[in-house]
Amino acid sequence: MKKEVELNKAKWLVEPGCVVLVTSGTTESANVMTFSWQTPVNSADPCLVLLAIHHARYSYDLIKQNHQLVINVPGEELLEQTHFVGQVTGRNIDKFKESGLTPVPTTVVEPPLIRQCAGHLECRVAETFKMQTHDLLICEVLRAVADTDLFDGRWIPEKFHTLHYLCGNKYGVMERTIEAQRKK
Numbered sequence: 001m002k003k004e005v006e007l008n009k010a011k012w013l014v015e016p017g018c019v020v021l022v023t024s025g026t027t028e029s030a031n032v033m034t035f036s037w038q039t040p041v042n043s044a045d046p047c048l049v050l051l052a053i054h055h056a057r058y059s060y061d062l063i064k065q066n067h068q069l070v071i072n073v074p075g076e077e078l079l080e081q082t083h084f085v086g087q088v089t090g091r092n093i094d095k096f097k098e099s100g101l102t103p104v105p106t107t108v109v110e111p112p113l114i115r116q117c118a119g120h121l122e123c124r125v126a127e128t129f130k131m132q133t134h135d136l137l138i139c140e141v142l143r144a145v146a147d148t149d150l151f152d153g154r155w156i157p158e159k160f161h162t163l164h165y166l167c168g169n170k171y172g173v174m175e176r177t178i179e180a181q182r183k184k
């Protein structure tokens with residue numbers, strides 16, 4: 001079961017520096033692409049996540065149209081789909097159909113969520129910084145949702161393995177929690 005996550009805890013969905021799947025467009029005409037260049041840049045009030053997107057991406061064109069997107073967090077079981085939607089463009093194909101990922105409409109933003117992902121950040125693009133090849137999108141999280149069995153304020157790596165991009169077709173997975181002895 002998925003449950004709302006308070007916005008002051010939303011950044012913990014992407015804090016591990018995991019690979020994410022970003023949906024853009026509208027429910028009728030949506031696209032999905034893979035991102036590893038993502039990071040929280042403000043914890044709360046508002047919760048902000050930065051994405052670096054290359055100007056050549058089809059998703060870039062779609063995000064420019066309605067300034068909305070959803071950051072979806074895939075687990076290890078979505079490795080093939082995650083790699084696939086990061087290799088081909090949605091300009092000419094329906095990547096949802098080809099990958100088997102399921103779009104689910106949401107009420108807060110126009111792009112859909114991905115049913116098979118364990119967590120979702122529904123965002124509006126609050127600010128954009130243009131770089132040479134990429135834009136830096138500052139995304140304000142409007143709503144956050146996560147699977148209650150897998151996320152209890154942080155991901156539980158013993159139950160849910162986020163993906164971490166290494167190089168080429170290689171990924172690492174987060175599998176266990178370790179604790180520093182010195183408490184904060």
Ligand SMILES: Cc1cc2nc3c(=O)[nH]c(=O)nc-3n(C[C@H](O)[C@H](O)[C@H](O)COP(=O)(O)O)c2cc1C
Pocket residue numbers: 019031032033034035036037038052053054056057058059060082083085086087088089090091165
């Ligand atoms: C693991 C992985 C991480 C990626 N990270 C990014 C990223 O952070 N920014 C980016 O612009 N492209 C990134 N890409 C490339 C895009 O996902 C890829 O070009 C995709 O096909 C674009 O799809 P689109 O044209 O349908 O938008 C990544 C690809 C992979 C496989």
